[in-house]
Amino acid sequence: MKKNILITGAGSGIGLDTAWALAARGHQVIATTFDEPQAASLRAQAASRGVALRVFKLDITSAADRQQIEALELDVLINNAGVGESGSLAEVDMDRVRQVFEVNLFATLALTQVALRGMIARRRGTVLFVSSIAGRVPMPFLMPYAMTKFALSAAGAGLRAELRQLRCNVHVALIEPGAIHTGFNQAMTERKYTWMGPHSYFAGQAERMKAEEARTFAFLEAKSTRSIVAQMVKAAEAGKPRLRYVAPWIQGFGVRLARIFGV
Template sequence: MSAPTVLVTGASSGIGAATARLLLERGWRVFAAARRLEAMEPLAALGAEVMALDLSDDHSRRELAEQLTAKVGALDALVNNAGFGEVGPLETLPLDRARAIFEVNVFGLMGLTQQLLPAMRERGRGRIVNISSIAGRWVSPGSGWYGASKFALEALSDALRLELKAFGVNVVVVEPGVIATDFANVAAPSIEGALSCRTYGNMMRAVRKSWDAVYRGASQPLEVALTIERALTDPSPSARYLCGHQSASVIASRILPTRLWDSLIRIQMT
């Protein structure tokens, strides 16, 4: 039998790179996509087929989909991992930055999925794994826009799961906790801007102090990669998989009354 095929987006670093490596080791035919081709050279050396993708650009998404269709027809699996975030109070974070977050995390992700889904549906099988976050279930001060994009992904994933079940395509959400990735470096400029705010600076300093403490226990990307592999291979997958440091907080946020949960967050981060 031929190796199952999978596209992993955001494969240049972190969770995406770890997932691509793991799936290569497990015998998958891996297509690894990201903006930075040079950063995926180690994956190419391991046998991945690396492809350029700017998720926020419609032409880039269409070109990638056309290349994949020419190579394999319908993919066996799609891992929607690519995403990014910026940090800041909702009052002060510029709306153009909020739109940029949504262009990648929501519209870009769905735009690519729309391009690749018809072939899966017509064949009658496939699996889509969307990488959300614990921030898709609860948010902290300063992470409202990033959290909103992940909340949106959770809703879209629920709808897709219901819409596609009859066509043999399973949709699964993976919700990582605190993971040792480049997220903090990517968000650093927006964090620094928030710290200089006269109105919210003190709050954001408390938020950063709390985040720094939590990140000292961050899980490695491989832990998420192993969960993604499980989501791809379970015969009857769950709708959601939690993994990584602090991921159990999702359960606590659902059990505790909102007023008590808010008090716990404020104590830590304000």
């Protein structure tokens, strides 16, 4: 069954690759981007590939932009848009933390509420929240981001249980990517060094931290988005999606072990 699927944050990375994959399978894909230049670039890419995508700018933090989807008869909403932030909770500016929560949690839920009005009325639909395995285990210096994913995973699981009580055939699932090489992780970890400065508690450790981060990403990051895109497609097409879809599987397995042993 071909579906009408909207994905946020489709200008690059996992979101973009998922849009291509879903369109290739014959779905009607609405690929939305943070700003108009990204939208224009994506339209050009789709035209050059001969791929039918509907593309428009959807800044999920804008109430006016969110209202654009109210009239759409969506079968699936993929909440992929998100931002990263890093730094120690002992000193990170709270405005930075508030901003990442605003995008990754509050705006995501606000957009979901708009989509749910139609889904509940039509008594069918699927909402996917792109969380992260960072939302399952504490990760030092990544907590401004990871906390939003902990919260988003809890929100998705709770919303799934609530909608079951309505018996409206609207489903919720979590997509939990591991470390995948799209450039997102590097940009996020580098961000803290723009503000830490010489008075940071961790200024004397900054060079060691940078080296450790580089080694970790070189070792852990999957070189392709293929595995997580396959999980996104599986969840979007499922009649009754399960709660969690994780990839790469080995990273998900590592997180399970870390939680069991209290690492």
